[in-house]
Each structure stands twice: as structure tokens, then as C-alpha cells.
Amino acid sequence: MKKIVILVSALLLPVGSMAASYTIDPSHTYPNFTIDHLGFSTLHGRFGKTTGKLNLDQAKGTGSVDIVIDVASVNTGFKKRDDHLRSPDFFNAVEFPEITFKSTKVTFQGKGATVVGDLTIMGVTKSVSLAVASINCGVHPINKKQVCGFDATTRLKRSDFGIKYALPAVGDDVNLSIEVEAIKD
Amino acid sequence: MQELLDNPAIQAAAAPFVVALVLALVLRRFLPGGTGLAIIGGFFVAVWLTTGLTLQPLTSTRKIIICSLTLPFVVLLLEFIPAMPRSIWLKRMFRLLPALLLAAAALWIIWPVVRRQEGMAIWVMASPVMLYAAVIIFGTGALGRMQERAFSAQAANALVLAMGTGVTTLIAASALYGQLAFAVSAATGAVIVAGLLGSAEKSAGPGLLAMYAAAVPVALLAAAATVYAQLPVLVLLCLALVPLFAWLLLIKPVRLIKLRQRWLEMIAASLWVSIPVLPAIWLAWRAAGPVSF
Numbered sequence: 001m002k003k004i005v006i007l008v009s010a011l012l013l014p015v016g017s018m019a020a021s022y023t024i025d026p027s028h029t030y031p032n033f034t035i036d037h038l039g040f041s042t043l044h045g046r047f048g049k050t051t052g053k054l055n056l057d058q059a060k061g062t063g064s065v066d067i068v069i070d071v072a073s074v075n076t077g078f079k080k081r082d083d084h085l086r087s088p089d090f091f092n093a094v095e096f097p098e099i100t101f102k103s104t105k106v107t108f109q110g111k112g113a114t115v116v117g118d119l120t121i122m123g124v125t126k127s128v129s130l131a132v133a134s135i136n137c138g139v140h141p142i143n144k145k146q147v148c149g150f151d152a153t154t155r156l157k158r159s160d161f162g163i164k165y166a167l168p169a170v171g172d173d174v175n176l177s178i179e180v181e182a183i184k185d
Numbered sequence: 186m187q188e189l190l191d192n193p194a195i196q197a198a199a200a201p202f203v204v205a206l207v208l209a210l211v212l213r214r215f216l217p218g219g220t221g222l223a224i225i226g227g228f229f230v231a232v233w234l235t236t237g238l239t240l241q242p243l244t245s246t247r248k249i250i251i252c253s254l255t256l257p258f259v260v261l262l263l264e265f266i267p268a269m270p271r272s273i274w275l276k277r278m279f280r281l282l283p284a285l286l287l288a289a290a291a292l293w294i295i296w297p298v299v300r301r302q303e304g305m306a307i308w309v310m311a312s313p314v315m316l317y318a319a320v321i322i323f324g325t326g327a328l329g330r331m332q333e334r335a336f337s338a339q340a341a342n343a344l345v346l347a348m349g350t351g352v353t354t355l356i357a358a359s360a361l362y363g364q365l366a367f368a369v370s371a372a373t374g375a376v377i378v379a380g381l382l383g384s385a386e387k388s389a390g391p392g393l394l395a396m397y398a399a400a401v402p403v404a405l406l407a408a409a410a411t412v413y414a415q416l417p418v419l420v421l422l423c424l425a426l427v428p429l430f431a432w433l434l435l436i437k438p439v440r441l442i443k444l445r446q447r448w449l450e451m452i453a454a455s456l457w458v459s460i461p462v463l464p465a466i467w468l469a470w471r472a473a474g475p476v477s478f
Contacts, residue, residue, distance in 0.1 A: 080474065083415065084360075087358065087359040087413070087414045087415075088245070088246055088358075088359045088361055088362065088413050088414060089359045089360050089361050092244065092245070092246075092413060094298055094412060094413045094414075095244060095297050095298060095413060096244075122242070122244065123242035123244060162239070162242075162244070164235075164236065164237070165360065165361060166360075167191065168191060169191075
């Protein structure tokens with residue numbers, strides 16, 4: 001009986017109150033971007049391979065995020081355009097195979113957070129701020145592992161990272177949103 | 186005005202052409218190597234308009250730009266070394282120095298990728314790139330040192346090599362590489378126009394510095410495009426034949442094209458030298474597949 005009470009108590013405790021390390025689940029973590037295409041429409045794309053680690057301690061109000069994006073995994077639904085995005089005109093994926101984000105400060109606000117960190121694209125590092133509306137943690141209903149997830153969004157200028165091809169015809173402003181799920185280590 | 190400067194046709198054609206033409210017409214009065222400086226000036230303007238003049242971080246494209254703006258002078262200086270030793274063998278060895286320098290520059294440009302390779306893969310990746318850069322500079326140097334009736338052959342070599350690189354890289358590799366190569370061809374075209382307009386001796390070529398100023402950037406752009414983009418290596422093989430076709434115009438038993446009017450000879454020479462570029466374009470086209478924007 002005592003064991004059951006302890007188990008139930010543990011399950012009922014808010015998971016955010018425990019400091020924990022998480023590994024990003026690549027099958028549920030996708031950086032997505034949108035960009036203006038010649039003023040006609042908005043192009044959507046995503047990166048298919050992302051790895052990284054999270055550390056969360058909502059009770060203490062601390063945390064960290066490290067994300068590594070495989071540039072070659074860019075996918076806009078059209079191979080020819082994806083090849084162009086991998087070329088030196090845009091991401092130069094052969095020379096710079098990774099985009100990285102390393103948080104420098106995480107500020108929790110209610111269920112959400114603001115994550116400030118260094119985003120490195122094509123060897124250029126800039127500080128960006130990701131807005132996280134809600135950090136959702138709990139037990140995964142299928143694999144029964146502890147999982148945390150969130151959607152982070154920001155807007156950046158590609159020219160800040162030296163990606164100047166076809167400016168201003170193809171937009172400079174890039175809306176970036178990252179859907180993240182991470183499994184507790 | 187900014188809208189005008191953002192136009193790729195202005196960046197890669199009009200601006201470098203106008204700048205190079207003005208420089209060529211002005212500098213040739215004072216400076217023997219003025220045409221070379223005109224091509225470098227035209228290329229510099231294109232770089233300023235397309236990528237900006239920032240050098241950090243030192244990407245492969247920026248390495249190409251640095252090499253393009255500096256190595257023609259270094260290579261020209263190396264040209265004087267073979268005059269020093271008495272031994273013919275040594276003289277011939279020193280003739281290879283510009284080619285070795287360009288091979289080293291090409292390796293520096295692709296080094297971030299080469300260092301991630303292992304074993305034979307290093308040589309499979311690096312050797313065609315280094316060899317192509319070396320062959321183009323060696324061929325250009327050999328052609329540039331020929332003085333007699335060399336104008337059309339030398340000019341056609343520089344112009345066709347730049348245009349061929351521009352077309353093939355635009356199709357199969359990178360619009361930026363294509364723009365930079367087209368800028369070289371526009372600047373080279375301006376120097377040719379200045380040469381044809383001038384009262385220079387019929388035999389006078391565009392000059393060694395001009396030859397190298399055109400050859401260095403396009404050699405490095407095409408070579409790098411096989412590593413950083415999807416330009417087929419076979420394209421390099423075709424483009425490497427351009428200096429050979431230009432040289433064939435000059436050897437005495439052949440003397441394929443010899444016309445009274447210089448501008449006609451220039452056009453005929455360019456058409457002849459373009460022959461190896463046609464399969465290069467076809468290969469690039471085949472590799473690229475249907476293009477859509």
C-alpha cells in the first residue's frame with residue numbers, strides 16, 4: 001500500500017519541478033521556416049534531421065537548449081529547389097553542414113519561456129530570442145517515457161547570416177518555428 | 186538606385202563592363218599592365234555588388250574572391266623568376282610555379298571539405314580540382330607569353346573560359362558562382378573592346394596580367410563548383426581544353442584563323458575556342474535537369 005501511495009504521489013507531482021536532462025527526439029523535432037517568394041506567395045520548408053539536448057528545471061527557473069540541424073536535410077517539397085538551397089547561393093551545405101543553436105539564457109514565464117541563444121548559420125553567429133508559448137511535459141502515452149515538448153518561434157534576417165542571394169526579390173525576413181520533443185535521459 | 190544595383194544583370198554584366206572599360210581606356214595610356222587592372226577592377230565591383238566586401242567568416246567563396254584579387258599579381262611576379270637561372274631545366278621547372286600556386290589555392294578553398302575525408306577519398310576529391318586550376322593557369326601562361334599575332338587567341342581564351350564557366354556554373358552549380366564568372370567575362374569583354382578600339386599594334390595581346398586576372402577567378406570558381414555544388418567533374422575536362430584550342434590558333438603550321446579585320450578575327454577565334462565549351466554546357470545541363478524557380 002505504501003509503495004502504491006509513493007508511486008501515485010510521484011506521478012501526481014508536477015514534472016516541471018524536477019531538473020532533468022532530455023535528448024531531442026529527431027522524429028518529432030523539425031525546424032520549419034517560411035519566406036516570401038518574389039512577393040507572390042510564402043514558401044514553406046523544413047529541416048528533416050535535428051539532434052540535441054535539453055536541460056529543464058522549471059522549479060528553479062533554469063534550463064538550456066542545444067540544437068544541431070543537418071543543413072543537407074532541408075526540404076521544401078521540390079528537389080531542384082532543395083539542391084539550390086544547399087548550394088553556395090544559400091546555405092552552402094557542403095562547407096557548413098550544420099546549423100546550431102546554443103541557449104545562453106532561458107527565462108520561464110508561466111507555462112512558456114523565452115530562450116535567448118546563439119544561432120550559427122554558415123559560420124556566422126548571432127544572438128536570437130525564441131518565444132516558447134508553452135512547455136508541456138508528461139508521460140508519453142505509448143512508450144511510457146518522460147517527454148517534454150514545445151513550439152519555439154522567432155523571426156530573423158537571412159542577410160545577417162551572409163545569405164544574400166536574390167535579395168530583395170526573395171524575402172530577407174525568415175520566420176522560424178521549431179517543434180521540439182525530447183525524451184528524458 | 187538600390188533596385189538597379191540589386192539587378193543581377195547590372196551586378197554581373199553592366200557594372201563590371203563599364204568599370205573595366207573606363208579603367209582599360211584610362212590606364213593603358215600610363216601603365217603597360219593596365220588591362221589586367223581593369224579586369225580586376227571590374228571583378229571587384231561585381232564582388233562589392235553581389236556579396237559585399239566582408240571577409241569574415243572566411244568562407245570558400247570569400248577565399249575565391251581573395252585569390253582572384255591577389256594571385257594574378259603574385260603569378261605575374263613568378264613569371265620573372267624563370268629568367269634568372271641559366272639552366273634550361275631550372276627555367277622549365279620555374280615555369281610550373283604559377284600552376285603549383287593555383288593548385289595550392291584550389292586546395293585551400295576546398296580544404297574545409299577535404300579535411301573531413303579519409304584515405305583515398307581525399308585525393309579523389311582534391312586531385313581534379315587542383316589539376317584543373319593548375320592546367321588552366323599553365324595553359325593561360327603559355328598562351329600569354331606568345332606575342333606574335335596573339336591578341337585574338339589570348340582574348341578569346343580569356344573571354345570564352347569566363348563565359349563557359351559562367352554558363353556551366355549557373356546551370357549546374359550556383360548562381361553566385363555564375364554571376365562572378367560572368368563578371369569576369371564582362372570585364373574581359375570590356376578590355377577586348379578597348380583593345381580593338383585602340384591604335385595598339387595588331388600583334389599586341391591583352392597582356393599577361395589581364396590573362397591571369399581572367400583565368401584565376403574562373404579556374405577557381407569552376408573547380409570549387411565541383412565540390413561545393415553539383416558541377417560534374419567532366420565539365421572541368423572540357424573547359425581545360427579551351428587554352429589548347431586557343432593555342433592551336435597560334436601555332437604556325439595550323440594558323441586556323443587569320444583575318445584582316447581584328448574584330449572579325451576576334452569573333453572567329455572566339456567561336457573556334459568555344460568548341461570544347463559546348464559539351465561542357467551539355468554535361469552541366471544534363472546534370473542539372475529541368476530548371477524551375
